[in-house]
Amino acid sequence: MTTSTRTKTQEKCQYCEGKGYFQLLLGGSETCEECCGSGKKRDA
Numbered sequence: 001m002t003t004s005t006r007t008k009t010q011e012k013c014q015y016c017e018g019k020g021y022f023q024l025l026l027g028g029s030e031t032c033e034e035c036c037g038s039g040k041k042r043d044a
Contacts, residue, residue, distance in 0.1 A: 011041040 012018030016032035020039035023029050031037040 013039055013041050 013020070013032060013035035015034045016022055016039065018039040019032070020035060020037040021029040021031050032039075035042055
């Protein structure tokens with residue numbers, strides 16, 4: 001078994017769960033403002 005090592009891990013945005021958007025209850029979607037739609041956790 002081989003394991004791959006990564007120097008940087010891209011974590012999912014905790015607010016939109018890596019989707020980059022929120023699904024609205026009444027239909028449609030809205031871009032996640034925390035990750036600007038990228039779906040990846042922003043660097044602090």
